[in-house]
Amino acid sequence: MPTLQTIRLMLRLVAIASVCVALFAGSAHAQATHPSAHDDDAFDVMNLLNEKGLHDIEHENWNAYGQFTYLSSWKLPFAAPYTNAGGANHSLSPSYERSFTATATLFLGARLWPGAEAYVVPEVISLRALSGLTGLGGAVQNFELQKTGGTAPELYRSRAFVQQTFELGGVLTQKTSDPMQLASTVSSRRIVLRLGNFSVLDFMDRNSFASDLRQQFFSLGFLTHASYDFASDARGFSWGGEAEILWDNWALRYARITPPKNPNALANEMRIDKYYGEQVEIEHKHTVLGRDGAVRVLGYWDRGRFGRFDEALAAFRGDPNKNAANCGERYNYGSSDGSAPDLCFVRRDTWKYGVGVNIEQYLTKEIGVFARGMVSDGHVEVYAYMPPDSSLSFGVLAKGEAWGRVRDLAGIATGLAWISRSHADYLAAGGVDGFIGDGRITPAMESVVEAFYSFHFFDALWASVDVQHISHPAFNADRGPVEIFGARFHAEF
Amino acid sequence: MRNFSVIVLSCTLCALATSSPAQADPQGFALERLGTAAPGAGWLLHDDLNMHGGLGGALAFTTSYAHDPLRLRSADGSQQLALVEQQALVEIGAAITWQRLRFSLHMASPLLVTGQAGTFAGTTFAPGRHAEHYQNCGTQRVCANLGWNPDTIADPRLGVDARLYGEPGGRLRLGLGAELAVPSGLRGDYVSDETWRGLVRLQAAGDAGLWTWAAQVGGHVRPLDDSGIPGSPRGSELLFGAAAGARWLVDHGEHAVAVGPELRGQTPLKSLFAQGYTGVEALLGARFESTRSDGSNVRYRAALGYGLRPEFGTPEWRAVLGVEMFGRSPGLASPAAQR
Numbered sequence: 001m002p003t004l005q006t007i008r009l010m011l012r013l014v015a016i017a018s019v020c021v022a023l024f025a026g027s028a029h030a031q032a033t034h035p036s037a038h039d040d041d042a043f044d045v046m047n048l049l050n051e052k053g054l055h056d057i058e059h060e061n062w063n064a065y066g067q068f069t070y071l072s073s074w075k076l077p078f079a080a081p082y083t084n085a086g087g088a089n090h091s092l093s094p095s096y097e098r099s100f101t102a103t104a105t106l107f108l109g110a111r112l113w114p115g116a117e118a119y120v121v122p123e124v125i126s127l128r129a130l131s132g133l134t135g136l137g138g139a140v141q142n143f144e145l146q147k148t149g150g151t152a153p154e155l156y157r158s159r160a161f162v163q164q165t166f167e168l169g170g171v172l173t174q175k176t177s178d179p180m181q182l183a184s185t186v187s188s189r190r191i192v193l194r195l196g197n198f199s200v201l202d203f204m205d206r207n208s209f210a211s212d213l214r215q216q217f218f219s220l221g222f223l224t225h226a227s228y229d230f231a232s233d234a235r236g237f238s239w240g241g242e243a244e245i246l247w248d249n250w251a252l253r254y255a256r257i258t259p260p261k262n263p264n265a266l267a268n269e270m271r272i273d274k275y276y277g278e279q280v281e282i283e284h285k286h287t288v289l290g291r292d293g294a295v296r297v298l299g300y301w302d303r304g305r306f307g308r309f310d311e312a313l314a315a316f317r318g319d320p321n322k323n324a325a326n327c328g329e330r331y332n333y334g335s336s337d338g339s340a341p342d343l344c345f346v347r348r349d350t351w352k353y354g355v356g357v358n359i360e361q362y363l364t365k366e367i368g369v370f371a372r373g374m375v376s377d378g379h380v381e382v383y384a385y386m387p388p389d390s391s392l393s394f395g396v397l398a399k400g401e402a403w404g405r406v407r408d409l410a411g412i413a414t415g416l417a418w419i420s421r422s423h424a425d426y427l428a429a430g431g432v433d434g435f436i437g438d439g440r441i442t443p444a445m446e447s448v449v450e451a452f453y454s455f456h457f458f459d460a461l462w463a464s465v466d467v468q469h470i471s472h473p474a475f476n477a478d479r480g481p482v483e484i485f486g487a488r489f490h491a492e493f
Numbered sequence: 494m495r496n497f498s499v500i501v502l503s504c505t506l507c508a509l510a511t512s513s514p515a516q517a518d519p520q521g522f523a524l525e526r527l528g529t530a531a532p533g534a535g536w537l538l539h540d541d542l543n544m545h546g547g548l549g550g551a552l553a554f555t556t557s558y559a560h561d562p563l564r565l566r567s568a569d570g571s572q573q574l575a576l577v578e579q580q581a582l583v584e585i586g587a588a589i590t591w592q593r594l595r596f597s598l599h600m601a602s603p604l605l606v607t608g609q610a611g612t613f614a615g616t617t618f619a620p621g622r623h624a625e626h627y628q629n630c631g632t633q634r635v636c637a638n639l640g641w642n643p644d645t646i647a648d649p650r651l652g653v654d655a656r657l658y659g660e661p662g663g664r665l666r667l668g669l670g671a672e673l674a675v676p677s678g679l680r681g682d683y684v685s686d687e688t689w690r691g692l693v694r695l696q697a698a699g700d701a702g703l704w705t706w707a708a709q710v711g712g713h714v715r716p717l718d719d720s721g722i723p724g725s726p727r728g729s730e731l732l733f734g735a736a737a738g739a740r741w742l743v744d745h746g747e748h749a750v751a752v753g754p755e756l757r758g759q760t761p762l763k764s765l766f767a768q769g770y771t772g773v774e775a776l777l778g779a780r781f782e783s784t785r786s787d788g789s790n791v792r793y794r795a796a797l798g799y800g801l802r803p804e805f806g807t808p809e810w811r812a813v814l815g816v817e818m819f820g821r822s823p824g825l826a827s828p829a830a831q832r
Contacts, residue, residue, distance in 0.1 A: 054548050110552045155677040156644040270640040
């Protein structure tokens with residue numbers, strides 16, 4: 001339960017956000033922010049070809065875009081009475097640390113036949129996480145970090161899928177040329193089917209102000225619901241199918257995708273008939289006082305070989321030999337604590353599920369707010385995303401035209417996350433999950449407050465600075481708070 | 494001084510002997526030697542060197558299945574080990590043409606690579622080392638698939654080809670090409686050398702009425718040398734190949750059908766054309782080309798291959814299917830002008 005202190009913090013954040021809104025709302029000369037798409041007059045290869053008469057950017061048979069992002073984080077030393085107590089191995093180091101990611105991506109798209117499009121997205125990444133990507137629950141400071149990889153650049157295919165659109169009528173609208181989107185005219189009522197290798201976040205739980213984090217917030221807590229344990233491999237991608245029906249202002253989406261073979265591992269479980277993640281989202285776009293907004297409700301359920309926290313505890317209490325040091329060849333997270341329970345003994349075919357709401361609303365033409373909240377079942381270990389069992393995030397994003405810098409962005413947001421009682425009991429007994437486990441715990445809400453400013457310069461380059469304040473890392477009131485400063489360089493072409 | 498030189502020489506020879514690749518643990522290598530040509534290049538393996546005019550481009554999607562691309566055989570055939578028994582790849586390629594130049598990118602991903610573990614000629618080819626590998630693949634040496642390798646891009650190739658002599662559609666065209674293979678993927682899956690590799694090639698092509706042909710000879714520069722490990726390549730290689738066929742225009746040139754064989758091979762520079770290290774493969778291919786009113790063209794292709802000398806990378810047989818979209822920027826050329 002939130003303490004008085006956290007409620008005060010939340011109120012303070014709301015007040016700060018309100019002040020920001022009030023300040024920015026005074027300027028009404030900017031255009032609406034939509035960072036995930038390329039602006040019509042932005043510098044990129046396709047616009048360049050179009051300007052020279054070499055490409056029809058309104059009716060495309062192909063397109064190609066690219067991006068490069070370098071993000072560096074500096075974590076200051078913080079107070080911690082204990083770290084990795086009793087042989088646990090998932091604490092955030094209290095010492096100074098630096099983390100970075102560098103990614104380069106090529107987005108290739110081609111039209112196969114009328115209504116059919118194919119996309120392939122190769123990507124290369126080099127990364128170093130704080131404390132081996134352990135010790136933070138829903139507040140991992142850099143959204144680009146993956147559960148695999150290292151400083152040596154690694155090339156992989158992030159997406160390869162085909163998409164078929166069936167027109168159902170309605171108003172004709174122009175789809176712009178963008179990464180993973182060929183420009184064409186489509187009707188407002190249509191069915192879109194996708195099959196292949198993609199991230200479910202490419203199509204679900206989108207949010208204009210907290211989705212394209214290469215332009216927006218740095219923290220993984222704002223990419224989607226922190227407690228949305230969507231099926232995916234260790235990089236966040238899956239195989240499967242997605243279908244959506246778009247009907248004017250409504251959209252209904254469904255996806256069935258592959259989970260990892262083992263929790264948080266790269267290998268995929270391809271028996272999608274037996275193990276899978278399913279999700280359904282319903283979206284409604286609206287206008288309030290002339291400003292666009294949207295509401296999305298998302299439900300998910302995963303079928304896989306998961307471990308329940310209460311069963312791990314019961315197994316250990318029933319037989320102390322079923323401790324973390326005795327997992328042998330069973331899949332576990334490397335803890336050597338012989339006095340702690342472990343999920344490796346209790347994984348079996350079971351379910352994990354959750355439901356959440358995602359809201360976005362423009363307040364002025366250049367300022368928007370967002371909020372996400374989700375509750376997951378809380379009994380089952382983190383399988384593919386992050387440990388929180390419930391989460392809430394909200395924030396404000398503003399475009400810089402008001403102060404004469406059209407493509408600058410500024411934002412402030414907070415993310416709150418909780419774990420369930422059984423999850424906390426398991427951690428208190430010395431257990432570890434995929435990311436957290438200090439060996440001991442005084443359970444508390446983990447929170448992150450983040451503010452960033454992104455400077456646009458030349459034609460398609462951005463340099464950003466960022467600060468994050470994380471309270472109760474890994475849901476442990478005994479440790480922290482943690483201050484992390486960040487910088488990002490981003491290029492699009 | 495002379496004694497010192499003898500000692501140094503002896504030590505050097507000892508060092509070379511002890512560091513000989515023959516002593517290395519067999520770890521695998523980039524097995525595939527098909528070497529598909531750049532998208533839009535006409536042939537499956539050879540470039541027709543017909544690039545010309547303004548900006549053009551092509552995207553290709555090719556799948557291939559190879560049976561026994563790495564089967565070790567003793568001289569008398571009494572001992573065999575199918576190190577890689579099946580190999581299915583999907584390859585996505587993109588190319589841009591400008592005047593006489595073609596720039597290309599190939600990205601291949603393994604759909605399925607399976608093979609046996611065992612001992613051959615005193616060398617043990619052990620199964621995968623991880624407990625999870627045993628759990629899922631048993632005693633197999635290789636079991637790459639979409640589950641285990643959900644996103645591998647195996648040694649992508651960046652290439653450039655240039656037409657240096659001759660005109661598009663002429664009897665003789667000459668060109669030079671080069672490719673750089675970027676290390677990506679695992680040696681253990683037989684999809685990568687895990688080192689940079691390069692290819693250079695001298696190319697020729699021509700057309701005479703119904704008939705069309707192409708040929709190439711080149712070098713494959715690869716630092717990895719597994720000499721001494723049975724069935725493994727020995728450093729850099731000489732590449733060679735030729736193609737010939739007939740091409741018919743139908744429907745007033747809106748469609749075209751081409752049929753013809755292609756031959757390719759590789760042999761190590763260390764032991765040119767030596768038995769056991771030289772692979773030669775013949776493919777019989779057909780392609781159907783169609784123009785679209787919007788200026789983009791599509792080409793479907795199919796080929797069946799047979800290993801004339803089925804050494805590493807040259808399977809006993811192979812099947813290839815592909816689809817390719819190619820075209821020109823609007824207003825620059827009529828679609829039929831580009832093949």
